[in-house]
Amino acid sequence: MPKLTFKTDLCKGCGLCVSVCPKKILKIAKDKINKKGHTPVEMTDQAACIGCAFCATMCPDCIITVEK
Amino acid sequence: MSIVFEKPHALTDAPFHYCPGCTHGIIHRLVAEAIDELGIEGKTVGVAPVGCAVMAYDYFACDMVEAAHGRAPAIATGLKRAMPENIIFTYQGDGDLASIGMAETVHSATRNENITVIFVNNAIYGMTGGQMAPTSLPGQVTQTSPYGRDVTQCGFPIRVCEMLSTLDGPEYIARVAVNNVKNVRAAKAAIKKAFENQIAGKGFSLVEVISSCPTNWGMTPDKALEWVQDKMIPYYPLGVYKDRSAKEETK
Numbered sequence: 001m002p003k004l005t006f007k008t009d010l011c012k013g014c015g016l017c018v019s020v021c022p023k024k025i026l027k028i029a030k031d032k033i034n035k036k037g038h039t040p041v042e043m044t045d046q047a048a049c050i051g052c053a054f055c056a057t058m059c060p061d062c063i064i065t066v067e068k
Numbered sequence: 069m070s071i072v073f074e075k076p077h078a079l080t081d082a083p084f085h086y087c088p089g090c091t092h093g094i095i096h097r098l099v100a101e102a103i104d105e106l107g108i109e110g111k112t113v114g115v116a117p118v119g120c121a122v123m124a125y126d127y128f129a130c131d132m133v134e135a136a137h138g139r140a141p142a143i144a145t146g147l148k149r150a151m152p153e154n155i156i157f158t159y160q161g162d163g164d165l166a167s168i169g170m171a172e173t174v175h176s177a178t179r180n181e182n183i184t185v186i187f188v189n190n191a192i193y194g195m196t197g198g199q200m201a202p203t204s205l206p207g208q209v210t211q212t213s214p215y216g217r218d219v220t221q222c223g224f225p226i227r228v229c230e231m232l233s234t235l236d237g238p239e240y241i242a243r244v245a246v247n248n249v250k251n252v253r254a255a256k257a258a259i260k261k262a263f264e265n266q267i268a269g270k271g272f273s274l275v276e277v278i279s280s281c282p283t284n285w286g287m288t289p290d291k292a293l294e295w296v297q298d299k300m301i302p303y304y305p306l307g308v309y310k311d312r313s314a315k316e317e318t319k
Contacts, residue, residue, distance in 0.1 A: 003069065012087075056073040064073070
């Protein structure tokens with residue numbers, strides 16, 4: 001099963017990964033704040049991830065590592 | 069489990085200072101991936117511009133030189149002529165390359181200097197707060213054109229790729245975009261080709277990357293990428309404008 005790792009403290013909450021995810025399993029966590037003061041991205045359903053790496057391709061801050 | 073995607077080695081661990089959703093980060097990564105895949109990190113020297121990417125020297129793990137505003141191709145010319153075995157690239161924005169640095173760009177292209185130029189076009193001066201750039205679209209609202217760019221007073225946007233491709237000098241001129249996954253992959257291929265051309269000694273390669281500026285355009289990052297697709301790409305068509313070697317091979 002693919003595994004995504006997020007460097008959450010570097011996330012700026014831009015949401016580009018959320019908009020390209022084909023499975024719609026990423027969301028911006030409105031109730032959390034990271035070290036930078038942004039609301040970071042979070043994974044809602046790891047089991048549904050297909051490991052396409054679209055999110056990592058569009059992430060401007062290289063916070064996503066994809067393993068499969 | 070094996071890693072299929074991670075931050076490239078040619079980028080340092082320094083976090084980018086760019087605004088949320090700014091595609092500079094994607095373009096930095098594509099350049100770093102090309103450097104990684106060609107195994108040239110140890111002998112690459114980058115030239116940073118003046119503009120939003122002025123601190124690119126913090127982010128690339130290779131050696132970097134900071135140029136005066138617009139003068140990156142001139143600095144790169146000197147570096148390449150003094151150290152022909154090294155790989156030299158410049159990373160410039162539209163205010164840097166297409167405005168104050170136009171002379172350096174055109175002349176290094178026509179001399180066919182063996183350098184790689186990454187040109188990031190986001191149709192606005194980002195760092196200084198969103199003024200009208202030479203590449204701002206007709207009717208585009210900016211800080212210095214609050215009623216939209218008036219072409220009768222300010223002239224028309226400059227299409228750098230089309231203009232440079234009329235010269236006999238340059239080897240490779242291409243325009244790509246980073247507004248969706250497909251275009252990002254195409255952009256990576258073009259940037260890698262630009263570095264390969266330099267390694268093969270073919271000459272001047274310029275890749276124009278259509279980028280976004282959510283902050284100064286006043287849009288969310290998502291909407292900014294839609295604006296790139298709907299407004300910028302029709303005015304700045306994507307594609308390869310010049311590829312001399314490919315043309316000679318087909319003859």
